[in-house]
Amino acid sequence: MGHFIIRRLVSSILALLLIITFTFILVHMVPGGPFASEKQLPDSVMRNLEEKFHLNDPLWLQYVKYLGQVVKGDLGPSYKYENRTVNEFIRHGFPVSATLGALAVAIALVVGITLGIIAALRQNRWQDYLAMVIATIGFSAPSFIVASLLMFLFAYKIKIFPTAMWGTPAHAVLPSLALATLPTAFISRLIRANMIEVLQQDYIKTARSKGLSERVIIYKHALKNAILPVVTYLGPLIASIFTGSFVIEKIFAIPGIGRDFVIAITNRDYGLILGLTIFYAVFLMAMNLIVDLSYSLIDPRIKLTRGEG
Amino acid sequence: MAELLHLNDLRVHFKTFAGEVQAVRGVTFSVQKGQVVAIVGESGCGKSVTAHTIMKLIPTPPGKIISGSIFFDGEDLAPKTNEEMAKIRGKEIGMIFQDPMTSLNPTLTIGNQLGEVLKVHQGLTGEAVRLRMVELLKMVGINQPERRLKQYPHEFSGGMRQRVLIAMAIACNPKLLIADEPTTALDVTIQAQIMELLKDLQHQLQMSVVLITHDLGVVAGFSERVVVMYAGKVVEEGTTEEVFYNARHPYTWGLIKSVPRLNQDRSEPLAPIPGRPPDLINPPPGCAFWPRCGQAMKICTLHEPPEVVFSDGHRVSCWLEAEEVKKMSVKVAGV
Numbered sequence: 001m002g003h004f005i006i007r008r009l010v011s012s013i014l015a016l017l018l019i020i021t022f023t024f025i026l027v028h029m030v031p032g033g034p035f036a037s038e039k040q041l042p043d044s045v046m047r048n049l050e051e052k053f054h055l056n057d058p059l060w061l062q063y064v065k066y067l068g069q070v071v072k073g074d075l076g077p078s079y080k081y082e083n084r085t086v087n088e089f090i091r092h093g094f095p096v097s098a099t100l101g102a103l104a105v106a107i108a109l110v111v112g113i114t115l116g117i118i119a120a121l122r123q124n125r126w127q128d129y130l131a132m133v134i135a136t137i138g139f140s141a142p143s144f145i146v147a148s149l150l151m152f153l154f155a156y157k158i159k160i161f162p163t164a165m166w167g168t169p170a171h172a173v174l175p176s177l178a179l180a181t182l183p184t185a186f187i188s189r190l191i192r193a194n195m196i197e198v199l200q201q202d203y204i205k206t207a208r209s210k211g212l213s214e215r216v217i218i219y220k221h222a223l224k225n226a227i228l229p230v231v232t233y234l235g236p237l238i239a240s241i242f243t244g245s246f247v248i249e250k251i252f253a254i255p256g257i258g259r260d261f262v263i264a265i266t267n268r269d270y271g272l273i274l275g276l277t278i279f280y281a282v283f284l285m286a287m288n289l290i291v292d293l294s295y296s297l298i299d300p301r302i303k304l305t306r307g308e309g
Numbered sequence: 310m311a312e313l314l315h316l317n318d319l320r321v322h323f324k325t326f327a328g329e330v331q332a333v334r335g336v337t338f339s340v341q342k343g344q345v346v347a348i349v350g351e352s353g354c355g356k357s358v359t360a361h362t363i364m365k366l367i368p369t370p371p372g373k374i375i376s377g378s379i380f381f382d383g384e385d386l387a388p389k390t391n392e393e394m395a396k397i398r399g400k401e402i403g404m405i406f407q408d409p410m411t412s413l414n415p416t417l418t419i420g421n422q423l424g425e426v427l428k429v430h431q432g433l434t435g436e437a438v439r440l441r442m443v444e445l446l447k448m449v450g451i452n453q454p455e456r457r458l459k460q461y462p463h464e465f466s467g468g469m470r471q472r473v474l475i476a477m478a479i480a481c482n483p484k485l486l487i488a489d490e491p492t493t494a495l496d497v498t499i500q501a502q503i504m505e506l507l508k509d510l511q512h513q514l515q516m517s518v519v520l521i522t523h524d525l526g527v528v529a530g531f532s533e534r535v536v537v538m539y540a541g542k543v544v545e546e547g548t549t550e551e552v553f554y555n556a557r558h559p560y561t562w563g564l565i566k567s568v569p570r571l572n573q574d575r576s577e578p579l580a581p582i583p584g585r586p587p588d589l590i591n592p593p594p595g596c597a598f599w600p601r602c603g604q605a606m607k608i609c610t611l612h613e614p615p616e617v618v619f620s621d622g623h624r625v626s627c628w629l630e631a632e633e634v635k636k637m638s639v640k641v642a643g644v
Contacts, residue, residue, distance in 0.1 A: 202411040208366055209406075210426045210477060211399035214391070220425075224416045299416055300461040 001296075005289070012285045019281045020070065020274070024063055027270050034079035034268045053079055053271075066274070075275030080267045086275030089260050094279075096166060097249070097256030101242035103176035108183035108237075113230070115184070116191025117218065123196060131188060138185030147178035147251045164253045175252040179245050183237050187230055194226035201225070228299055235291030239284040312380075313484055313517045314340040314363070319377035319387075321355075321362050324370060328590040332358040334541035335377070340485070345511060345518040347532035347549070349525060349564065353586055355541040356521045360489050363519070364404055365394045382484065400430040403478030407490040409470035413462035419473055420458030426480045445476040448513075449506060468499035475506065482514055489521045504531060525568050529553065534622075537561050540587050540597035547623030557617075557625040559602045596628065604629055 035041060035049050050056045054065065069076055075086035119131040138146075154174060155163040161173050198204065199222055207221045249258040257276060264272035295302045321333040333355045340346045348356040361367045363379055365386060379386040382401070386394070398404075406412045414422055423442050427433045433441060439458070446454035449472040462470060471491060478486055488507060492500035508531055511518050520532055528535055528549065535552040537545040537560065545558040556562050563582035584601035587593055596602070599609040609628050617630040628634050 202406060202408055203414040205366060206406065206412045206474065206477070207414070209364060209398055209404040211395045211397065211429060212425060213395060213429075216425070216429075221414050221417070225414070300418075301415055301463045 001293075005293075008289050008292070012289075015285070016278070016281055020067065020278060021063075023274055023277045024066065027268075027273055028059060030268070032268055034270055053077070070278065075278060076271045078264075078269055078272045080264075080269040080272070086272055089272060090257060090275070090279055093255060093257035093260050096254060097258055098242045100172060100176055100179065100249075100254065100256060101238065103172055104179035104183070104241050105234075105238055107176060107180035108187055109230075111180070112184040112187025113191050113223075113227075115188035117195060117223070119188065119192040120195030120199065121218070128192075132192070135185040135188045138181045139189070141181065143178055143182060143245060144247050144251060146181045147175070147248055150174045150178055151251075164251070166252075166254045171252075171254075175248050175254060178251075179241060179248050183233075183241070186233065190229050190233065191226060194229060195222060198222045198225045224298065228295070231291055231294060231298060235288045236284065239280070239287040242283065311342045312339050313342045313344075313382060314519070315378075315380040316359070316363070317378045317380065319359065319362065319379065320375040321358055321367065321372060322375050323367075323372045325590075331589045331592055332372075332541055333362065334589075334592065336538070336541070336543055338536050338543060338546055340517050340519060342484070343515045343517055344534065345520060345532040346534045346536060347520045347522060347528040348536045348538055349522055349528060350538035351523055351564075351582075351586065353589075354538045355589075356523075356538050357489055359538070360404075360487050360519060360521050363487060364398055364402055365389065365391070366398075366404070396430075399426050399478075399483075400481045401483055402485045402487060403481070403483040404487040404489065405471070405474050405478045405491050408494040409467050409474055410494065412474055413465075413470055415462055418459055418461055419465070423458070423473065423477055423480065426477055430481045441480070445480055446473075448479075448510065449473070449476045451476075467495055468502060471495060471499075471503055472506065475503075475510070479510060479514060479516070483516060485517045485519065486511070487519045487521070490523070491520075492522075492524070492527060500527070507531070525553075525564060537564070540592060541589055542597065542626065544598065544627070545623075545625045547619070548621055551619075551621060551623045555623070557619070557623075557630055558598075558627045559604050559629070560598050563601075596626075606634070608634070 033055070035046060041049075047056075054062055057065070066076065073087075075090070078084050078086060078089065115131045115135065119128040119135075122128045151163055151174060154161045162168075162171050165171055204217060204221060207217045212221075246258045246262050248254070249256045250262055253259075257279070260272065261276045263269075264276060316339070317337050319333055319336045320331070323330040323332055336355070336359055338346070348359065350356050358367060358372075362374065363381070363386070374387050377387065381397070386397070389397075413419070420439075420442060423445065424438045427438050427441055431441075442458055443454040446457060451457055451469060451472055457465075462473075465473065475491075486507075491507065492503050495503060504527055507518070507520075510516075518532075520528070522528060532549055535545075535547065535549050536543055537552065537558065539560050545552060545556065545561045547555075552561060553565065556565060560582070563580075566580045567582060569579055582601055587597050587600070593600075593610075594613075595611050596605075596609045596614050599605040602609065606628060612628075614626045614628045615631050616624055616626045617632075618624045
């Protein structure tokens with residue numbers, strides 16, 4: 001276990017270094033810069049700005065300096081919002097994105113697992129078809145459509161939730177529903193397929209032959225086996241949802257880091273793009289590590305060894 | 310001896326895309342208290358479906374009990390609901406299955422899986438459960454039971470898992486144990502150990518056993534009576550001695566002849582029964598065995614054979630034993 005974690009940390013650091021390098025090269029390869037806008041700045045102002053952010057240094061020097069900062073945990077300044085650092089953006093935006101994400105993941109798990117179990121137990125009956133129709137719609141409708149539809153229905157037609165913005169619990173309802181649609185659909189399909197397979201296993205027959213109730217058979221014996229693929233999916237899901245769905249945060253004008261990221265790209269804000277990318281990468285890696293560690297808790301046959309790392 | 314289980318004209322069908330499979334077509338036999346009865350027959354003859362039907366473990370749908378009754382301890386199980394059956398399963402009737410490798414839940418400890426039977430049926434809790442579990446594991450010959458209870462199935466060998474499954478099946482001192490090919494998936498030396506264990510436990514607990522097998526060697530040392538099934542029907546039934554030494558049905562002869570003997574010359578080929586069992590979606594009229602039977606007569610292809618009863622409840626369904634046919638053959642021989 002200890003070896004496994006160390007190995008994973010080392011490979012994560014290498015992967016992170018690659019991500020930083022590629023992102024750094026990419027943002028600098030794109031024509032234009034953070035200070036290019038419709039209004040042409042005077043040359044002297046440009047020179048001062050470049051001086052301030054060391055943009056007139058050779059690229060390799062900028063890269064080395066940037067890496068040095070990142071190692072110290074400083075993701076540098078934003079080029080566009082001169083008095084704010086990337087760390088500040090994350091400090092303000094991430095709690096918002098994480099709250100929204102946690103809600104969406106909770107909805108996806110509860111609704112997805114429930115729908116999946118119902119569909120599996122009523123296989124090829126109307127309950128199954130209904131659940132799978134819902135899942136297919138959720139799977140194929142893009143989140144911005146779902147978001148607009150929810151806004152139209154529950155904020156405009158029936159005025160029970162605010163249309164957009166952030167602050168009160170009511171503000172969180174529509175965006176977290178919109179964000180949860182796709183993972184809910186995915187999880188319900190996953191659980192259905194796995195439950196159907198698991199319920200045909202010999203150990204379920206053994207459980208029945210012991211005189212256990214259907215409830216115990218389904219929730220204790222079947223679900224624990226059927227849930228493993230969901231855990232696999234949960235790692236990247238949590239990472240992508242917690243760090244904010246760009247589209248949803250943009251549509252609902254939620255001050256999370258997803259929205260910040262979109263703004264950073266339109267502004268060619270090198271500092272913010274790089275910083276947020278690194279933050280995403282670290283978060284994703286951490287989530288995947290947690291998921292891998294949790295496998296061995298759910299399925300005792302999985303042992304984390306050096307070889308498998 | 311009092312009767313514990315009586316199956317009367319049991320019929321079980323399965324709906325499939327190809328049609329309705331008549332897996333069990335009128336099976337009748339009884340098991341007395343404390344008696345061991347073996348059901349033998351080749352794959353697909355309905356022996357396993359019969360066993361699962363006693364516990365009502367066949368999936369419905371596609372399976373369905375079409376008619377007949379399953380009297381257990383004076384009560385008919387056939388009309389019982391799943392909830393009513395749950396009170397009987399594991400408590401009154403225990404069951405062990407063919408493949409111990411897949412019959413235990415891989416994500417739960419042995420103690421968890423064994424303990425739940427005791428909690429559900431006997432209302433035991435805490436320390437009482439643990440003590441009884443240790444006792445049960447000792448009964449089935451598992452060393453260091455305390456440590457083993459905390460382990461998961463993948464830490465056990467096949468033979469050990471079958472022992473655990475046996476412990477689960479006998480945990481509540483059931484009146485009847487159904488063993489559905491308990492040794493088929495194990496290697497030969499382990500097979501013998503498991504059969505020895507079942508024999509010991511049967512003596513110790515004085516329970517009745519229905520042993521499903523296609524291995525006549527397993528039957529010989531254990532069971533008092535043998536039920537021979539073919540194509541969903543009982544073709545011969547009697548004491549083990551009668552059936553082995555005085556078999557009346559050509560199918561039973563074939564089964565006995567096909568068992569390899571130790572003193573057999575290696576160059577001598579094994580003697581299989583030629584052909585294959587009939588399609589049970591459209592079972593043929595007459596005797597289901599006639600296409601594979603060396604003694605088949607015209608009447609076998611047209612009419613179902615009558616059941617003829619000999620001494621000791623030895624009964625056989627074959628035209629060769631029917632009075633009418635016997636009289637005729639005497640006449641022919643006398644000419």
